[in-house]
Amino acid sequence: MKQMALALRVNGEEKPVLVSPSRTLLEVLREDLNLTGTKHGCELGECGACTVLVDGKPMLSCLLPAAQVEGAEITTIEALGGPSTPHPLQLEWARLGAAQCGYCTPGFVMSAKALLDSNPEPTREDIKAAIAGNLCRCTGYHKIVEAIENFARQRKADQAIDRSIDTTATAVRAVALEARG
Amino acid sequence: MAPKTGFAVIGGTETRVDGLEKVTGRTRFADDLSFPNMLYGRFLRSPHAHARIRKIDVSRAAAMPGVHCVLTGRDFPIPFGPLPISEDEYVLAFDKVTYVGEPVVAIAAIDEATADAACRAVVVDYEELDAYMTLEEALEQRGEPIHTEHRFGNIHKAVSLEFGDVAQGFAEAEYFREDVFFYQGNTHMPIEEHSCTGVPEGIDRVTLYSSTQNPHYGHRLIAKALQLPGSRVRVVATPAGGGFGGKCDTFSHEFAACRMALRTGRPVKFTLNREEVFYTHRGRHPxxxxxxxxxxxxxxxxxxxxxxxxxxxxxxxxxxxxxxxxxxxxxxxxxxxxxxxxxxxxxxxxxxxxxxxxxxxxxxxxxxxxxxxxxxxxxxxxxxxxxxxxxxxxxxxxxxxxxxxxxxxxxxxxxxxxxxxxxxxxxxxxxxxxxxxxxxxxxxxxxxTQYPSNGPHSEVVVKVGRFGEVQCLTGSTDIGQGSMTVHASIVAEVLGLHASDVMVINGDTATTPIDLGSYSSRVTFMSGNAALEAARRMRDQIAAVVAATFGIPADCTEFREHKVFNAVNPGQSMAWEDACALAESKLGALSSTGNYTPPDLDxxxxxxxxxxxxxxxxxxxxxxxxxxxxxxxxxxxxxxxxxxxxxxxxxxxxxxxxxxxxxxxxxxxxxxxxxxxxxxxxxxxxxxxxxxxxxxxxxxxxxxxxxxxxxxxxxxxxxxxxxxxxxxxxxxxxxxxxxxxxxxxxxxxxxxxxxxxxxxxxxxxxxxxxxxxxxxxxxxxxxxxxxxxxxxxxxxxxxx
Amino acid sequence: MLRLPEFEYAAPATVGEATRLMHERGGKAMLLAGGTDLIPSLKRRQYLPELVVSLHKVEAMRGVREADGRLVIGALTSLDAVAAHPAIRASWPALAKAAASIGTPQLRNQGTLGGNLLLDTRCTVYNQLEEWRDAGGSCMKSTGVKCHIVLGSKRCWAISSSDTAPVLAALGAELRLVRHGDERTVPVVAMYRDDGIDYLTLQPGEVLTEVLLPPVGKWDRSAFLKLRRRGTFDFPLLNVGAAVKFGADRIVERISVVLGAVGSAPQALDAQKFLGGKQIDDAVAVAALQAHAAKRATPLPNTDSSHVWRKRMVQVYTARALKELVA
The missing domain is CATH 3.30.365.10 (Aldehyde oxidase/xanthine dehydrogenase, molybdopterin binding domain)
Structure with missing residues (x-):
């Protein structure tokens, strides 16, 4: 089949790739761009392990032909921070043991990130709804919910402190948080 | 949060040592590995539950461009099983298929699509037999048993044990309950699909990187089924993306990847798809x-x-x-x-x-x-x-x-x-x-042990370097339960360090000593005891050297807070790094071993x-x-x-x-x-x-x-x-x-x-x-x- | 890793271009919207199109607009957008609820209203990879001639599993269908055929472009109920879309109840016959409707849970839907 030249935008970088139209974003990320943080558990949209953000929304990279996301901003787990510069959400996730085998974790973290970016103060029900498309076999889900909840609470507390000191600082912090994210 | 009495690390809530790698997606699971010049393996699987294989024609498949290796049951003539008393399995169906999904032909090609296409080009001539799909059908056994070599046909194993005379116990009863219950079978469904890569090393060695719970048993079985000396095989367990018992057995894809790597001289990767994982099973018995x-x-x-x-x-x-x-x-x-x-x-x-x-x-x-x-x-x-x-x-x-x-x-x-x-x-x-x-x-x-052995069930090596770096080498595998953290915590506690100061190297049958694997909830107890012994021995070596400097008996030292203290005069201490450098200068390479063998409990x-x-x-x-x-x-x-x-x-x-x-x-x-x-x-x-x-x-x-x-x-x-x-x-x-x-x-x-x-x-x-x-x-x-x-x-x- | 078969790919920017491509390539092209249904079926080799025509660039098919007092939803509007749309939530909460119940958050971000309406029928025999699908004989929806669910059956019994179809059918919504040089509007109910293979009345080359909701005020209340064992991921084992218009003294003036996932097409019940002119909680009428519903439903052992239980649930959920209409 004819290969297609695609100009993908992944984690803020231009990534030109030449691929068959039947190649999914999952394959392109893992096999062409070597971004193996995005996992796969079924390749049929039934587990959530391959969740990435497409223009900020969680989507399943196994169900997206790469050609369909040309022009969109694709965000993968690699963009959230490495082991030495983790996102505070990831720190809390690790601290609580919300990752056991860790295989479903990148997908969950991306679903959680999408929620936290759009909903500053999610309720427990909001959190459950946001991760209802991700399966985990290790944890029983509690620590995952707790990690997201703790992060949101801490962020709110931090922001309250910032507000009381200086509204400009809040903005700076938000930008910093975003940059880290 | 009550525990942690008198300990610095043990009983606490320290973040697991591999936690940040996992939450940042940096953990390298089996399918995340790739090697230069790698081939991809796929299986042709049985469409029948019970059939005799009359003939397998792989000629068309083998001739397809991009196909590098085609294996059938004849390439693995030795039956195997995790238990020596039950060796009834072949890597690829030998003369019969006995369940839908059983691997029949293995093909390695330049990519998965080519290997899949080649599998479709294989022609297998089957003679279908009546299948036994339920307990009742198996017991009744109206036709040829599934394994003709089994002494009692479809009865694989029967046990009858009586302790005292149960009739006597019942004679003392004033009330009875007699019930029947059925527990349906189910499966592990780890989120990570099974994956492995066989990599040829030198001229006659193979290294298998695999999502397995039990690299040691795998090592033994691969050597056996491939008819190789054990010294030619190395199994490296990658972090398992969920196990739950499902990655305990050694599987056809692991044997095949090794054989194909040796045959082609190229790395060969197998990653099962989800349906294959379901058919690979090894789950809960009904x-x-x-x-x-x-x-x-x-x-x-x-x-x-x-x-x-x-x-x-x-x-x-x-x-x-x-x-x-x-x-x-x-x-x-x-x-x-x-x-x-x-x-x-x-x-x-x-x-x-x-x-x-x-x-x-x-x-x-x-x-x-x-x-x-x-x-x-x-x-x-x-x-x-x-x-x-x-x-x-x-x-x-x-x-x-x-x-x-x-x-x-x-x-x-x-x-x-x-x-x-x-x-x-x-x-x-x-x-x-x-x-x-x-x-x-x-x-x-x-x-x-699963095979007869008088050796320890767990062996651990602790190494300390000139800069105070600590390594704990264990054959156990981390399947998410946190065994690396358990080892690091035990060693850290004994040496007065943080768990994160201890680098755990695990699950590699070449570089780590033997551990039977992550099954039967054995790792903390058995390998943990081995780690404890190794850590104590390391502490004793260092203590002897530092104590001599302090002019005190060796048992008058205390290891805590990254220091070695003089217990007689707590004002005196030596930094951990200095103590390590000193001990190494006196003793040479610092390493210690610990072993665990359970008492005879039979x-x-x-x-x-x-x-x-x-x-x-x-x-x-x-x-x-x-x-x-x-x-x-x-x-x-x-x-x-x-x-x-x-x-x-x-x-x-x-x-x-x-x-x-x-x-x-x-x-x-x-x-x-x-x-x-x-x-x-x-x-x-x-x-x-x-x-x-x-x-x-x-x-x-x-x-x-x-x-x-x-x-x-x-x-x-x-x-x-x-x-x-x-x-x-x-x-x-x-x-x-x-x-x-x-x-x-x-x-x-x-x-x-x-x-x-x-x-x-x-x-x-x-x-x-x-x-x-x-x-x-x-x-x-x-x-x-x-x-x-x-x-x-x-x-x-x-x-x- | 499970991968897609090879195909040619086109991504037109207009409906006209899309319909032209579909027209030119006859039955050898397939439309790709959100892909949450098509991509898995391609990966399972249930379809092997030569050409996949992706609609994602056809902006005109996305979004919700108002026209002549009716809400018109572009077929490419994501299910998440349908579920969250203020006007839909205000006027047709049952539709929002149905959309919000589909799959998972990720699937709702990707999946579209049009895709859910045209969702392929489902069957546990059929929805497997080709190796297993064909083990023990292929079924008629695949490459074979038999049905493994109803032995000896001449037809396929795969299940209509759309959550939005029963609601939209109950509401009396309409679909705008465009093909090369042609266009028509049909009621939602008319889109479906009770046949697991030939389950749509969609004509070759036709593109579903818009869903036209009824004028606001046509119904007083609408309801959607869904039976499944888990609160997420699962397709319906049964769903009910219902709508009612009350007359004086809360007498039922018009009522519409449609069952989903209990046949190869949504099943519109004769609710008007049983409940028209009566109180909605009229015990005799409700019991009659329940019995009628159970008769219309043909759950079979081709999805999760026993079909006997699912049949029983038809009665329970029919009654619950009526209650929801007055809740």
């Missing part, structure tokens, strides 16, 4: 059970006769052990004065069953705990009290000769009763709401080696449910659990295992089943094979009971499997409390609940479950073992 228990009016058990039929699927796997396990642990939780157990495992034309979290114990545990609940109702004793009356006591011998040391079963029961308000709720909640109770016992590591009878463990964990658990009487749908509202952990090495990890175990137990209780339509799985997908999602997960309240096991490292026992067990019967018992019906089957689905309620309303008894048990005489030679001496004189097992 078990049909019959149990008769005699009681006195006061609730004391006088005797038990337990029978099981296991539906094993097409091969032996670890099924001999599973068979024993269906009868092993009943006397380990209750003081049963007379006990008889008969278990039979049958071969059927289905994917192979094997070990899944709880290995052979969840099925009998579900049955017995439901039976105890029924007895409690009949005897008018509350269910928790009935357990207390019969609970095994610390430091006792079970009737089947298991040595129980630390045991917090009574404390667990009392704790759960207290925190759940069980006494105020049971029988008193409004219709539709109910609470159920159950307990369990589980092993902290099997006392026996019972004095044939089969007495399966089940004994150096320590047992205990769990009590209550589940509260809300059942919709119109639909039968069950909403699990809350779970209370108390687990006798001995002592937690890391509380966060322990709570994680408790919650994960309860999750998996509830998921099995409510949803999971390997259901077949004729020879095919009905639901080989993550959508159709239902597992609990975040929506169905109830709140869990966990309490840890610390009994400080005398032989566990820092008093620790297992937690990976125990808490799963009681979740299942507690749920069934809660359903009874809610709507008054007995579901004597797992899973407990809404249709069963609704139909049982309808039967109850019609006066046909509110029960769904099997009604008959095959009256098939066991083929096993009856083994009659004496009651342990500890049971004489009314001593009921106490080891005084």
């Amino acid at each position: 078990v049909l059970m019959w149990s008769k228990i005699g009681f006195r009016r006061n609730g004391r058990i006088t005797g038990m006769h337990f029978r099981s039929f296991l539906d094993g699927g097409a091969y032996g796997s670890l099924g001999v052990a599973t068979t024993y396990y269906t009868g092993a642990l009943q006397p380990c939780s209750y003081r049963i004065p007379y006990y008889k157990f008969e278990g039979t495992r049958l071969t059927t034309n289905k994917p192979v069953c094997g070990p899944k979290r709880g290995h052979g114990a969840p099925q009998p545990r579900a049955m017995i705990e439901v039976q105890m609940d029924k007895a409690a109702v009949d005897l008018g004793i509350d269910p928790a009290q009935l357990r207390l009356v019969n609970a095994i006591e610390p430091y006792s011998k079970t009737i089947n000769h298991f040595r129980v040391t630390s045991c917090g079963l009574k404390e667990c029961i009392e704790k759960v009763v207290e925190v759940s308000g069980f006494n105020d709720k049971w029988g008193r909640l409004p219709h539709g709401k109910g609470i159920g109770f159950a307990i369990s016992a589980y092993l902290s590591g099997a006392g026996t 019972g004095p009878y044939k089969g007495g080696a399966v089940g004994p463990s150096p320590a047992y964990s205990y769990t009590a658990l209550a589940v509260q449910v809300d059942v919709d009487p119109e639909t039968g749908m069950i909403d699990v509202e809350k779970v209370w659990c108390a687990h006798d952990i001995g002592f937690p090495i890391n509380q966060t990890l322990v709570i994680g295992q408790v919650e994960g175990g309860i999750y998996m137990g509830l998921s099995e209780a409510l949803f999971e089943e390997m259901d077949y339509r004729k020879s095919r799985l009905e639901a080989p997908s993550m959508l159709d094979y239902k597992t609990i999602t975040v929506n169905e997960m109830p709140e869990i309240e966990t309490h840890l009971i610390c009994t400080h096991d005398p032989e566990g490292p820092f008093g620790a026992k297992e937690v990976g499997q125990g808490p799963l067990l009681p979740a299942i019967p507690a749920l069934l018992n809660a359903v009874y409390d809610a709507v008054g019906v007995r579901i004597d089957e797992v899973p407990c689905t809404p249709d069963k609940v609704l139909f049982a309620m309808e039967r109850k309303a019609d006066g046909r008894g509110g029960r769904i479950g099997p009604t008959a048990f095959p009256e098939h005489a066991t083929t096993a030679r009856a083994v009659r073992a004496p009651r342990p001496a500890e049971w004489e004189n009314g001593n009921e097992g106490r080891m005084n």
Whole structure:
């Protein structure tokens, strides 16, 4: 089949790739761009392990032909921070043991990130709804919910402190948080 | 957060050492690895449940461009099995296929699509045979048995054990319960699909990188099946993306990847797709059970006769052990004065069953705990009290000769009763709401190796470098349970460091010493003890050198806060790094070893080696449910659990295992089943094979009971499997409390609940479950073992 | 890893271009919207199109607009957008609820209303990879001639599993279908055929472009109920879309009840016959409707849970839907 030249935008970088139209974003990320943080558990949209953000929304990279996301901003787990510069959400996730085998974790973290970016103060029900498309076999889900909840609470507390000191600082912090994210 | 008494690391809540790698997606799982010039392997699998292979024509496939290697059964003529007593399996079907999905031809090509296309080009001429899809069909065995070499046809293994004369126990009974129960098979469904890469090394060596729980056993089997010296094989366990027992066996893709790598001189990767994972299975056996228990009016058990039929699927796997396990642990939780157990495992034309979290114990545990609940109702004793009356006591011998040391079963029961308000709720909640109770016992590591060996079960090396860097080398594998953190914590505690200061190198049969693997909840207890010994020996080496400098005896040093202190004069200390450099300058390379071999615990009878463990964990658990009487749908509202952990090495990890175990137990209780339509799985997908999602997960309240096991490292026992067990019967018992019906089957689905309620309303008894048990005489030679001496004189097992 | 078969790919920017491509390539092209249904079926080799025509660039097919007092939803509007749309939530909460119940958050971000309406019928025998699908004989929806669910059946019984179809059918919504040089509008109910293979009345080359909701005020209340064992991921084992218009004294003036997932097409019940002119909680009428519903439903052992239980649930959920209409 004819290969297609695609100009993908992944984690803020231009990534030109030449691929068959039947190649999914999952394959392109893992096999062409070597971004193996995005996992796969079924390749049929039934587990959530391959969740990435497409223009900020969680989507399943196994169900997206790469050609369909040309022009969109694709965000993968690699963009959230490495082991030495983790996102505070990831720190809390690790601290609580919300990752056991860790295989479903990148997908969950991306679903959680999408929620936290759009909903500053999610309720427990909001959190459950946001991760209802991700399966985990290790944890029983509690620590995952707790990690997201703790992060949101801490962020709110931090922001309250910032507000009381200086509204400009809040903005700076938000930008910093975003940059880290 | 009570534990952590007197320790710096142990008993705490430190973040797991691999935590940040995992949450940032940097952990390299098996399919994340790639190697230059790599080929991709795929299997052609059997479309038939039972058929003879007349001819395999691979000529077209082999000639296809991009195809580099084609293997058939003839390339692996040596049968193998994880247990030497049950070597009935071939890497690729040899002359027969025995289940749909069995690998028949392996092909390596430049990419998966080419390998797949080549598989489609293979022509296999099959002669179909009648398939045995159920226990009953296997027992009846109307045609050719599945394995003609098995002595008793489709009966793979039969066990008959009797401890004392059970008739005598029954003679003392004032009340009996006789029940039949069926526990459907289910599977592990790790989120990571199995994956491995065989990489040729030098001219005649191969390294296998694989998502496996047991690299050591894999190493042994690969050498055997490939007819290579063990010295030519290296197995590296990659971090497993979930195991649960499903990556214990050594699989066709692992053997094939190694053979193909050696044959082609190129790395060969196999990654199974999800449906292949379902057919690869090795999961929970379907078990049909019959149990008769005699009681006195006061609730004391006088005797038990337990029978099981296991539906094993097409091969032996670890099924001999599973068979024993269906009868092993009943006397380990209750003081049963007379006990008889008969278990039979049958071969059927289905994917192979094997070990899944709880290995052979969840099925009998579900049955017995439901039976105890029924007895409690009949005897008018509350269910928790009935357990207390019969609970095994610390430091006792079970009737089947298991040595129980630390045991917090009574404390667990009392704790759960207290925190759940069980006494105020049971029988008193409004219709539709109910609470159920159950307990369990589980092993902290099997006392026996899978193949005969007198060597240690766990060996650990601790190395310290000139800059103070510490490495802990262990053959154990981290399948998510946190074994790396357990090792790091133990070594850090002894050397006065943080867990994060210890680099754990694990699961590599070339660079790490032997460990049998991550199964049977053995790693913390066994490898933890080896790590403790190695760390202490390292500490002693360094202490001797530093003490000489301080001018004090070696045992007057203290290792804490990254320093070596003079215990005589606490003002004097040496930084850890300086102490290491000093010791190395005097002693040369700093390394120490530790080993763990369990004490000889075998019972004095044939089969007495399966089940004994150096320590047992205990769990009590209550589940509260809300059942919709119109639909039968069950909403699990809350779970209370108390687990006798001995002592937690890391509380966060322990709570994680408790919650994960309860999750998996509830998921099995409510949803999971390997259901077949004729020879095919009905639901080989993550959508159709239902597992609990975040929506169905109830709140869990966990309490840890610390009994400080005398032989566990820092008093620790297992937690990976125990808490799963009681979740299942507690749920069934809660359903009874809610709507008054007995579901004597797992899973407990809404249709069963609704139909049982309808039967109850019609006066046909509110029960769904099997009604008959095959009256098939066991083929096993009856083994009659004496009651342990500890049971004489009314001593009921106490080891005084 | 499970991968897609090879195909040619086109991504037109207009409906006209899309219909032209579909026209030119005859039956050898397939439309790709959100892909949550098509991509898995391609990966399972249930379809092997030569050309996949992706609609994601056809902006005109996305979004919700108002026209002549009716809400018009572009077929490419994501299910998440349908579920969250303020006007839809205000006027047709049952539709929002149905959309919000589909799959998972990720699937709702990707999946479209049009895709859900045209969702392929489902069957546990059929929805497997080709290796297993064909093991023991292929079924008629695949490459074979038999049905493994109803032995000896001449037709396929795969299940209509759309959650939005029963609601939109109950509401009396309409679909705008465009093909090369042609266009038509049909009621939602008319889109479906009770046949697991030939389950749509969609003509070759036709593109579903818009969903036209009824004028606001046509119904007083609408309801959507869904039976499944888990609160997420799962397709319906049964769903009910219902709508009612009350007359004086809360007498039912008009009522519409449609069952989904109990046949190869949504089943519109004769609710008007049983409940028209009566109180909605008229016990005799409700019981009659329940019995009628159970008769119309043909759950079979081709999805999760026993079909006997699912049949029983038809009655329970029919009654519950009526209750929801007055809740």
